[in-house]
Amino acid sequence: MPCDLDSLKRELQKLCCDAQESSQQLKRVADLPEAKARFLGRKGAFGPVMRLLGQLSPEERPAAGELINSAKSKVDGCFCEAKMRLEQAALEAKLQEGRVDVTMPGRRLLPGGMHPVQRVLDEVTDLLGELGFELVSGPEVETEHYNFDLLNMPADHPARDMQDTFFVEGGLVLRTQTSPMQVRTMEKRQPPVRVMAPGKVFRCDFDATHSPTFHQLEGLWIDRDVTMADLKGILTYFLRRLFGEDREVRFRPSFFPFTEPSVEVDVRNDAGNWMEVLGAGMVHPQVLRNVGYDPEQVQGFAFGMGIDRLAMVRYRITDIRALFENDQRFLRQF
Ligand code: PHE
Numbered sequence: 001m002p003c004d005l006d007s008l009k010r011e012l013q014k015l016c017c018d019a020q021e022s023s024q025q026l027k028r029v030a031d032l033p034e035a036k037a038r039f040l041g042r043k044g045a046f047g048p049v050m051r052l053l054g055q056l057s058p059e060e061r062p063a064a065g066e067l068i069n070s071a072k073s074k075v076d077g078c079f080c081e082a083k084m085r086l087e088q089a090a091l092e093a094k095l096q097e098g099r100v101d102v103t104m105p106g107r108r109l110l111p112g113g114m115h116p117v118q119r120v121l122d123e124v125t126d127l128l129g130e131l132g133f134e135l136v137s138g139p140e141v142e143t144e145h146y147n148f149d150l151l152n153m154p155a156d157h158p159a160r161d162m163q164d165t166f167f168v169e170g171g172l173v174l175r176t177q178t179s180p181m182q183v184r185t186m187e188k189r190q191p192p193v194r195v196m197a198p199g200k201v202f203r204c205d206f207d208a209t210h211s212p213t214f215h216q217l218e219g220l221w222i223d224r225d226v227t228m229a230d231l232k233g234i235l236t237y238f239l240r241r242l243f244g245e246d247r248e249v250r251f252r253p254s255f256f257p258f259t260e261p262s263v264e265v266d267v268r269n270d271a272g273n274w275m276e277v278l279g280a281g282m283v284h285p286q287v288l289r290n291v292g293y294d295p296e297q298v299q300g301f302a303f304g305m306g307i308d309r310l311a312m313v314r315y316r317i318t319d320i321r322a323l324f325e326n327d328q329r330f331l332r333q334f
Pocket of ligand 1: 176177178179256259262278279280281302303304305
C-alpha cells in the first residue's frame, strides 16, 4: 500500500465512487445493511485505510484523518440517500397495489326490519292490552307437572300424545303450549285475573303448517260470572280488530283436557281456506281446584293463539317454515 497523502486521497475517492455505485444499484431495503457494512462495517473497506494512518508522518496525520472522516460521511450519505429512495419506492408500490377504485359500486347496507311474527305479536298484545289483559311470562323449559298434570293431563291421559313432546331429563320438557302460564299465574294471584302470556313453544312436528318451534299467546280471564258468551264476544271482537270487520271467523266445538266446553277458532284466509288460529274454552273446574280456586265462586275462559298462524293469514304466507329460515329475500318484504 502506498503511504502518502495523495495516494490516500485517490484511495478514498475510489472508495466513494464504489460506495455510490453500490448504493445506487440496490433494489431492496433489506439488502442495504449488508452493502453498507461492506464499506463502513468493522471488516469493511475503510479498515485497511485506517491502518494506513499509522504509516503517515505525524504532520500528515491530522489532514489525513479529516480526509478519511469526510469520505466516511460521504459514503454514509450515499447509503442514506439509497435508503430514502428505496423506502419511497416501497411505499409507492404498496399504494399502487391497494389502490381504491372509486368508480366501483358500494356495498349496499340492508336496513333492519321488524320480523313479521314480532309485528303481529306487538299488534296482538296492544289490542289485548286495550281490553285489560296484563302481560306475564314464564319458562320455556317447563316441568311436566305444569305442562301437563296441573292442566288435567295426567301421565296416562291420551291427550298427552297429541302433543309430540321434546323431553328434557329430570321431569322437564320444552313446553308444548303456553297453557302452563294459566296455572302459574293463578297460583300467584287471586281473582279477578286477566293476563296474556306470549312465548315460544316446542313440538316434534315439521311440515308446511307446523314448525318445531312456534309462538303462542295464552290469554286467561277469571272472575265471577265470566261465561262462554264473554269468550265468544271477546275473541270475535279481537279477531275483527286484527283482520278487519268483514273477515270470516268460525267457532268449532273441540276438546282440550283443561277447558270445558272447548272450541277451536278458524279464520278464512285470502285463498279462501279456513285456517285454525286459536284454541279456547271455559277453564275446567279441576284446573281451578288445582290452584285452590273455588269453581262455585269463580270461572273464566282461556285461549291459546298461534301467533305464527296469525302472521300467515295477515301476510298471506303459505309455508310456516318461511318465517324461520331467515332468508333475506323473504324478510325484506316486510
Ligand atoms: N294449549 C292449547 C294448544 O296448544 C290451546 C288452548 C289454550 C286451548 C287455552 C284452550 C285454552 O293447542
